[in-house]
Amino acid sequence: MVPESIRKEAERLREALHYHNYRYYVLDDPEIPDAEYDRMMRRLLELEAQYPELVTPDSPSQRVGAPPMEAFETVRHDLPMLSLANGFDEGEIREFDRRVRRMLKMDAVIEYVGEPKMDGLAIEIRYENGLLTRGATRGDGLTGEDVTANIRTIGAIPLRLRGDELPMPRRLDARGEIFMPIEGFKKLNEQRRKEGQPEFSNPRNAAAGSLRQLDSRITASRPLDIYFYGVGVVDGLSFETHWEILKTLPKFGLKTNPHARICRGIEEALTYYREMLKLREELPYEMDGIVLKVNSLALQRELGEVSRSPRWAIAYKFPASQEMTQILDIIVQVGRTGVLTPVAVMRPVEVEGAVVSRATLHNADEIERKDIRIGDWVIVQRAGGVIPEVVQVVTSKRGPDVRPFKFPETCPVCGSPVVRLPGEASHRCMGISCPAQLKAKIRHFASKRAMDIDGLGQKLVEQLVDKGLVKDFADLYHLRLEEIANLERMGEKSAQNLLDEIEKSKQTTLPRFLYALGIPLVGEHLAQVVAEHFGGLEALMAADEESLTEINEIGPQVARSLRTFFDNPQNREVIRRLREAGVRWTPPKKTEDLPLAGEVFVFTGALPDMTRDEAKAIVERLGAQTANQVSKKTTCVVAGEKAGSKLEKAKALGIKILTPEAFLSIIRKYTGEQT
Ligand code: IVH
Numbered sequence: 001m002v003p004e005s006i007r008k009e010a011e012r013l014r015e016a017l018h019y020h021n022y023r024y025y026v027l028d029d030p031e032i033p034d035a036e037y038d039r040m041m042r043r044l045l046e047l048e049a050q051y052p053e054l055v056t057p058d059s060p061s062q063r064v065g066a067p068p069m070e071a072f073e074t075v076r077h078d079l080p081m082l083s084l085a086n087g088f089d090e091g092e093i094r095e096f097d098r099r100v101r102r103m104l105k106m107d108a109v110i111e112y113v114g115e116p117k118m119d120g121l122a123i124e125i126r127y128e129n130g131l132l133t134r135g136a137t138r139g140d141g142l143t144g145e146d147v148t149a150n151i152r153t154i155g156a157i158p159l160r161l162r163g164d165e166l167p168m169p170r171r172l173d174a175r176g177e178i179f180m181p182i183e184g185f186k187k188l189n190e191q192r193r194k195e196g197q198p199e200f201s202n203p204r205n206a207a208a209g210s211l212r213q214l215d216s217r218i219t220a221s222r223p224l225d226i227y228f229y230g231v232g233v234v235d236g237l238s239f240e241t242h243w244e245i246l247k248t249l250p251k252f253g254l255k256t257n258p259h260a261r262i263c264r265g266i267e268e269a270l271t272y273y274r275e276m277l278k279l280r281e282e283l284p285y286e287m288d289g290i291v292l293k294v295n296s297l298a299l300q301r302e303l304g305e306v307s308r309s310p311r312w313a314i315a316y317k318f319p320a321s322q323e324m325t326q327i328l329d330i331i332v333q334v335g336r337t338g339v340l341t342p343v344a345v346m347r348p349v350e351v352e353g354a355v356v357s358r359a360t361l362h363n364a365d366e367i368e369r370k371d372i373r374i375g376d377w378v379i380v381q382r383a384g385g386v387i388p389e390v391v392q393v394v395t396s397k398r399g400p401d402v403r404p405f406k407f408p409e410t411c412p413v414c415g416s417p418v419v420r421l422p423g424e425a426s427h428r429c430m431g432i433s434c435p436a437q438l439k440a441k442i443r444h445f446a447s448k449r450a451m452d453i454d455g456l457g458q459k460l461v462e463q464l465v466d467k468g469l470v471k472d473f474a475d476l477y478h479l480r481l482e483e484i485a486n487l488e489r490m491g492e493k494s495a496q497n498l499l500d501e502i503e504k505s506k507q508t509t510l511p512r513f514l515y516a517l518g519i520p521l522v523g524e525h526l527a528q529v530v531a532e533h534f535g536g537l538e539a540l541m542a543a544d545e546e547s548l549t550e551i552n553e554i555g556p557q558v559a560r561s562l563r564t565f566f567d568n569p570q571n572r573e574v575i576r577r578l579r580e581a582g583v584r585w586t587p588p589k590k591t592e593d594l595p596l597a598g599e600v601f602v603f604t605g606a607l608p609d610m611t612r613d614e615a616k617a618i619v620e621r622l623g624a625q626t627a628n629q630v631s632k633k634t635t636c637v638v639a640g641e642k643a644g645s646k647l648e649k650a651k652a653l654g655i656k657i658l659t660p661e662a663f664l665s666i667i668r669k670y671t672g673e674q675t
Pocket of ligand 1 (some may be wrong): 081082083084085115117118119120121122138177229230291310312315586
């Protein structure tokens with residue numbers, strides 16, 4: 001009698017395996033990692049072995065692969081395309097070697113060929129008298145799909161065999177693995193993301209999806225590649241070893257993997273595995289293990305096969321690079337620049353030999369696009385072997401108690417408001433003294449083009465913040481000599497130098513001060529623009545978003561950023577304390593005091609080193625007005641190359657005309673470094 005709980009478990013496994021089989025083979029869109037599928041299959045096989053009465057004719061364990069899609073023509077393989085038994089650890093591989101030697105009654109070492117196990121899809125390509133006549137997928141091993149039209153679009157597959165080295169065989173069925181190189185896979189997904197199409201979860205699915213296109217033009221646009229690793233029916237050529245096959249195929253123009261190697265005995269084979277595992281990260285394509293094959297074809301024949309797998313070969317799989325786990329929580333981390341990054345906290349799971357329990361979810365859009373919710377089961381992978389990422393949600397496993405993630409409205413570190421500026425993907429903390437950002441902010445505050453505090457380098461900032469001496473910009477102006485002198489690599493003298501520098505920095509300009517505050521989106525240039533427009537800090541701090549956007553060059557994003565920044569009480573307090581400490585600036589010059597006040601410039605023709613807009617911006621900053629047409633009000637025309645009618649008109653009106661060189665030397669005089 002089969003216990004009820006076991007019967008139920010087997011039933012559930014069968015259902016799940018059917019569903020995932022369909023996703024994988026029919027839709028080319030698997031939902032769970034292979035490793036998870038394999039585990040379910042193994043558990044089912046285990047149960048069926050223990051209770052044979054559980055086996056039903058339609059059990060997934062009774063069928064390998066799925067029927068080919070109806071739309072392609074079905075073709076029979078004259079020699080079945082076998083699949084490989086898998087081994088996952090050294091013990092299983094040693095056991096394979098023992099079995100081989102036992103069956104062959106051999107004490108001596110067996111010669112194997114080790115090859116990378118490419119992660120793509122198997123294909124058989126028939127050449128008749130050197131011409132490509134058919135390409136077929138493996139399908140269920142006995143029948144596959146005719147994908148000749150698609151195969152012909154792949155550059156790495158010759159349409160005609162090279163015949164300069166060996167006599168052309170009447171027939172050569174070459175077998176190999178079609179795959180998509182990682183670089184091409186990334187580009188394809190990037191493009192699909194832009195077009196709003198679903199992304200492929202890994203290069204293998206992308207390769208399979210690309211090959212099984214009814215429209216071969218789509219296949220042609222995909223970066224597919226191939227390595228050949230064996231033959232089916234061959235007429236007019238004979239081989240004695242597998243190695244010979246691998247060395248012969250390239251002579252016909254059929255490429256084989258250059259990392260294949262002869263391994264004498266199982267020890268060498270295990271060394272080969274370890275070497276390939278290391279190489280895995282460096283290769284431009286994905287490899288999911290190695291394949292060991294008995295080299296001698298005579299011995300292969302002697303060993304034969306069992307349930308569609310040869311006894312003379314085994315795949316030694318690498319640790320899976322994709323696994324399934326559950327999202328327990330989504331937390332938010334605040335980066336150096338104030339950007340808030342959502343991070344998935346997951347049930348720890350081993351991926352490629354490392355335990356993964358966290359993965360960045362990048363930003364709110366990404367969470368929405370992948371529809372990730374707290375409590376969801378997800379596929380995680382270690383992209384490029386290092387940084388873990390969530391590939392997709394396993395929606396069929398979604399329970400009723402999952403909950404969507406809501407971005408916090410205040411910074412988890414300092415409590416300041418969090419904003420998402422229009423057009424930006426990320427949320428930011430707007431706190432001027434947020435500890436998460438403090439070190440970077442102070443470095444920026446002290447930098448040359450901001451407050452210019454010479455000597456306040458990274459090491460020093462780190463110590464000042466870590467020791468709690470500086471919690472915001474204003475604290476810099478209250479540092480005492482002994483506090484600084486006691487820090488690492490400091491002494492009285494260097495401490496005094498720093499204090500002198502800090503003192504000196506108090507006398508600054510409004511644009512520098514604004515830039516130093518590190519207001520998101522407000523760089524040096526925009527700091528200059530708003531400073532000039534408002535003349536003083538009070539007016540700027542009081543301006544509403546609308547009047548800010550009225551300023552040339554200030555868009556809604558910047559206006560919003562300025563407003564949010566100055567509305568934050570913490571920020572206002574730091575500014576107040578900075579001024580109290582003595583930070584001051586001379587009011588920016590009024591327009592009438594500027595050197596080009598009263599001038600009206602018109603530009604015509606091309607300037608050698610700048611655009612016309614840049615030139616206009618410079619003279620406007622120097623107090624001049626600009627116009628597009630020459631009129632009586634015009635005081636100066638700058639005539640560059642190919643100047644046209646404006647130049648004629650200026651001459652007629654007797655207006656001053658400048659060559660680009662003369663213009664540049666004038667503005668250089670006033671702006672110094674600017675041009
Ligand atoms: S040999 C009898 N060699 O792995 C040997 N297969 O599970 C049959 N594969 O369907 C295949 N790289 O898609 C062989 N170097 C390699 C391979 C390889 C990848 C795939 C192939 C095959 C599957 C077997």
